[in-house]
Amino acid sequence: MSETKGLEGVTAGNTSICTVGKEGDDLKYRGYSIIDLSNHALFEEVAYLLLHKKLPTQAELDSFLEKLHSVRGLSQSTQTALKALPKDAHPMDVLRTGVSILGCEYPETDDNTWEVAHRLLANLPEMVLTWHAHHNPVDSTSSNETSIAGCFLEKLLGKPVLDEDRASMNCSLILYAEHGFNASTFACRVTTATLSDMYSAVCSGIGTLKGPLHGGANEKAMEMIKQFTSVDQAVAFINDALEKKIKIMGFGHRVYKIKDPRSDFMKNYTKRLAERLGDNMYFDISVAIEKTMKEKKGMFPNVDFYAAAFYYYLGIPIPLYTPIFAISRVSGWIAHIFEQRENNRLIRPKAEYVGPESQTFIPISERN
Amino acid sequence: MSETKGLEGVTAGNTSICTVGKEGDDLKYRGYSIIDLSNHALFEEVAYLLLHKKLPTQAELDSFLEKLHSVRGLSQSTQTALKALPKDAHPMDVLRTGVSILGCEYPETDDNTWEVAHRLLANLPEMVLTWHAHHNPVDSTSSNETSIAGCFLEKLLGKPVLDEDRASMNCSLILYAEHGFNASTFACRVTTATLSDMYSAVCSGIGTLKGPLHGGANEKAMEMIKQFTSVDQAVAFINDALEKKIKIMGFGHRVYKIKDPRSDFMKNYTKRLAERLGDNMYFDISVAIEKTMKEKKGMFPNVDFYAAAFYYYLGIPIPLYTPIFAISRVSGWIAHIFEQRENNRLIRPKAEYVGPESQTFIPISERN
Numbered sequence: 001m002s003e004t005k006g007l008e009g010v011t012a013g014n015t016s017i018c019t020v021g022k023e024g025d026d027l028k029y030r031g032y033s034i035i036d037l038s039n040h041a042l043f044e045e046v047a048y049l050l051l052h053k054k055l056p057t058q059a060e061l062d063s064f065l066e067k068l069h070s071v072r073g074l075s076q077s078t079q080t081a082l083k084a085l086p087k088d089a090h091p092m093d094v095l096r097t098g099v100s101i102l103g104c105e106y107p108e109t110d111d112n113t114w115e116v117a118h119r120l121l122a123n124l125p126e127m128v129l130t131w132h133a134h135h136n137p138v139d140s141t142s143s144n145e146t147s148i149a150g151c152f153l154e155k156l157l158g159k160p161v162l163d164e165d166r167a168s169m170n171c172s173l174i175l176y177a178e179h180g181f182n183a184s185t186f187a188c189r190v191t192t193a194t195l196s197d198m199y200s201a202v203c204s205g206i207g208t209l210k211g212p213l214h215g216g217a218n219e220k221a222m223e224m225i226k227q228f229t230s231v232d233q234a235v236a237f238i239n240d241a242l243e244k245k246i247k248i249m250g251f252g253h254r255v256y257k258i259k260d261p262r263s264d265f266m267k268n269y270t271k272r273l274a275e276r277l278g279d280n281m282y283f284d285i286s287v288a289i290e291k292t293m294k295e296k297k298g299m300f301p302n303v304d305f306y307a308a309a310f311y312y313y314l315g316i317p318i319p320l321y322t323p324i325f326a327i328s329r330v331s332g333w334i335a336h337i338f339e340q341r342e343n344n345r346l347i348r349p350k351a352e353y354v355g356p357e358s359q360t361f362i363p364i365s366e367r368n
Numbered sequence: 369m370s371e372t373k374g375l376e377g378v379t380a381g382n383t384s385i386c387t388v389g390k391e392g393d394d395l396k397y398r399g400y401s402i403i404d405l406s407n408h409a410l411f412e413e414v415a416y417l418l419l420h421k422k423l424p425t426q427a428e429l430d431s432f433l434e435k436l437h438s439v440r441g442l443s444q445s446t447q448t449a450l451k452a453l454p455k456d457a458h459p460m461d462v463l464r465t466g467v468s469i470l471g472c473e474y475p476e477t478d479d480n481t482w483e484v485a486h487r488l489l490a491n492l493p494e495m496v497l498t499w500h501a502h503h504n505p506v507d508s509t510s511s512n513e514t515s516i517a518g519c520f521l522e523k524l525l526g527k528p529v530l531d532e533d534r535a536s537m538n539c540s541l542i543l544y545a546e547h548g549f550n551a552s553t554f555a556c557r558v559t560t561a562t563l564s565d566m567y568s569a570v571c572s573g574i575g576t577l578k579g580p581l582h583g584g585a586n587e588k589a590m591e592m593i594k595q596f597t598s599v600d601q602a603v604a605f606i607n608d609a610l611e612k613k614i615k616i617m618g619f620g621h622r623v624y625k626i627k628d629p630r631s632d633f634m635k636n637y638t639k640r641l642a643e644r645l646g647d648n649m650y651f652d653i654s655v656a657i658e659k660t661m662k663e664k665k666g667m668f669p670n671v672d673f674y675a676a677a678f679y680y681y682l683g684i685p686i687p688l689y690t691p692i693f694a695i696s697r698v699s700g701w702i703a704h705i706f707e708q709r710e711n712n713r714l715i716r717p718k719a720e721y722v723g724p725e726s727q728t729f730i731p732i733s734e735r736n
Contacts (some may be wrong), residue, residue, distance in 0.1 A: 004651075005381065005711075006714050006715050006716060007375075007380055007715055007717035008717075009377075009717065010375075010380075010717045011379075011720050012375055012376060012717035012719060013671075013719055013721065014721075014722070015719040015720070015721060015723065016723030018723075019721035019723065021477070028726065029725035029728070030724060031725060031726055032727050033726070033729070037729070040729060040731060041732075043703060045732065056735075057732070060736070061732065077452045081448075081452060083613065084426055084445045084448070085472045089473075090449060092568075093471045093565075095469075095472075096468045096568065097468040098463045099463040100461065100468045100571070101465055103451075103461045103465075104461045104462060105453075105457075106455045107457070108459060124685060132536060135401065180718075180719050180721075181713055181717050181718065182716060183558060183561065183715060183716050183721040184495065184562075186715065186717060187555055187559055188557055190555045190558060190572075191555055191575050191576040191579070193374065193581075193582070194551050194552075194576050194577070194578070194580070194581045195577070195579040195580050195581050195584075196578045196579035196582075196584075197575075198722045199461070199576075200460075200461075200576070200578055200579075201573050201575065202570050203468070203572070204555055204558075204571070204575050206558050206568075207564055207565075207567075207571050207572050208558060208559040208562050208568070210562070210565070211559070211560045211561075211563040211564035211568075212562070212563050213559075213563050213714050214714070215563075216562070216563075253717075254714065254716045255716075282491045285720045297585065300613065305591035314439055329512075343373075343376035345376070346374050346582070347376035347551060347554065348375050348376070348549065348550060348551050348554065348622045349378045349549050349554060350377060351380060351548050351549040352382045353382075353386075353387035354382045354383065354384055354550075355384030355385060355387065355398060355399060356399035357399060358401070359396075359398070359400050359401055361400055361401070361404035361405070361423075362411065362423070364409075364424070364539065365426065367423060367424075367425045367426070
């Protein structure tokens with residue numbers, strides 16, 4: 001039998017959470033277009049939609065925000081453990097460690113699943129911020145912001161947040177929140193399917209998202225973009241890289257064949273940010289790279305490509321891009337954990353054995 | 369399209385590591401029968417086989433043991449973090465946390481992959497033991513034992529290890545070392561396939577193995593067995609449970625349809641231990657449960673069922689059974705991580721969308 005690589009095209013299960021539509025260039029969460037959600041909703045409203053299968057009323061949203069608020073904050077011993085992690089650790093490793101410790105401190109039981117979900121949503125930002133601020137002190141790490149987007153930006157940068165920045169950060173969280181059976185979500189479901197706990201599943205998600213073929217792509221894209229100081233330089237680099245068959249991060253997608261519908265949003269927000277800051281260089285470079293990739297390879301940017309310059313303009317350190325993806329995606333992961341549990345079956349594929357035939361065991365003293 | 373549940377029967381890739389044979393009741397690692405390996409090899413010799421694709425010569429094994437020895441031991445800050453975890457934490461959560469911290473301290477780079485592999489093999493036992501001994505002090509936590517089996521038992525129980533106990537513990541580690549695309553190994557491969565690091569993959573493996581439908585089965589089996597003080601009691605319970613359609617842990621297997629070839633080994637070792645200790649009760653109860661399950665349901669015990677009484681007789685606390693599974697299985701996980709990398713492709717299946725059609729977004733102020 002020929003090898004099924006990467007389960008491409010294989011349907012691994014049903015989902016009611018998200019679809020990219022029949023044409024494969026639309027994206028809907030529980031039936032709602034991400035265009036409407038990005039333009040009008042709070043990230044927490046979208047997280048509520050993903051978890052509760054309906055958009056909240058104002059009272060429901062207020063109650064949800066209050067629940068997140070009530071579990072926000074890490075124990076002293078978790079803070080100590082996170083601060084003891086090296087300054088040059090990968091922030092995704094820090095995040096995975098924080099979630100793992102939280103799972104030891106407040107384990108999931110049959111009765112507290114919703115509390116665990118709230119705890120994860122509320123505290124992923126806290127984990128990154130606690131470790132980051134310890135090694136990179138800012139003037140103030142407190143915040144009166146009530147939203148995850150505003151609170152994260154204010155605590156990270158140590159200064160009040162502009163309305164436009166909060167709004168665009170909020171939009172980026174919505175765009176990253178959910179995307180079907182992507183690799184990290186699928187990892188969450190594989191873990192959940194043995195009836196393991198939510199923290200274990202989210203640790204699998206974080207570790208999987210970390211890889212440069214998944215969430216790590218936004219960081220890799222920015223590392224590439226920031227080498228350039230002009231459009232010409234960028235175009236020359238891309239042409240050269242394509243000739244050498246080097247993979248350009250932030251382009252193409254297993255699911256989308258025409259375009260990634262999230263990319264235009266990111267591009268638009270990045271453009272506005274660049275204009276407001278009066279610094280178009282990285283935006284122009286990004287556009288030039290998009291154009292070159294289109295002309296030479298017929299490839300389109302995915303959500304990660306414009307997210308790179310976008311977070312850069314917001315003043316966010318590059319190593320925190322993928323953790324931000326996780327802070328958002330955990331809402332989708334939890335929705336999938338719930339969905340897997342509703343109709344569970346162990347996820348255990350077969351493998352095609354292509355190894356050696358029977359070998360005769362020779363005692364170690366006679367081997368050479 | 370109907371739902372493909374749990375990827376049952378779906379081939380997710382090729383492997384050269386392990387096969388259960390054409391009849392599905394044989395088990396070979398890299399072509400070597402587990403009968404030969406269990407009877408004649410050291411667990412580390414089997415780990416070497418899994419990782420290096422060949423059995424070691426004595427010189428190669430000595431060098432391998434020396435490498436494991438040289439990286440054995442946790443940093444002061446890791447020990448502090450592990451000791452700070454609650455006494456009633458799940459030991460698999462502790463193990464996952466230990467691996468996650470190790471990944472922050474000694475991250476994998478392009479050049480140190482083998483060292484990371486050795487570090488994981490050598491230190492999973494240390495993590496469990498450090499946390500366990502902190503909350504359950506023993507007279508001595510040092511050991512001159514050179515093998516993982518001997519060292520683990522001596523440090524855990526705080527007393528010299530009998531030759532027979534070391535040998536049977538060693539055998540149980542060999543039986544648990546590898547088993548194709550089981551759920552935890554598959555989780556490792558999903559994580560690895562995004563080009564994430566080895567620690568992230570092993571964290572996914574640990575979190576997935578924890579579930580009662582996977583590694584957790586040996587603990588659940590013992591929790592059941594130890595309620596009984598007689599064979600009659602056990603048989604009555606099983607009959608009653610079967611009538612009520614309650615799942616009995618430690619029976620049946622997705623891959624094996626006739627028998628689990630590892631079970632006889634475990635049964636045999638358990639019998640010998642019971643006889644030596646002059647305490648047959650849990651062995652007799654296990655045999656009676658096996659018989660009842662065979663008669664009433666035609667089901668056979670898997671490796672976890674006799675492992676339960678086996679570890680119990682060895683004096684190992686029940687919550688450490690699944691961590692022992694992990695201490696062994698990490699050798700198989702790492703072999704699969706290497707294999708996935710040799711011929712990588714992102715593991716990203718499709719999902720069948722069965723959710724709501726397009727929904728009209730209503731602003732929150734107008735929802736009710």
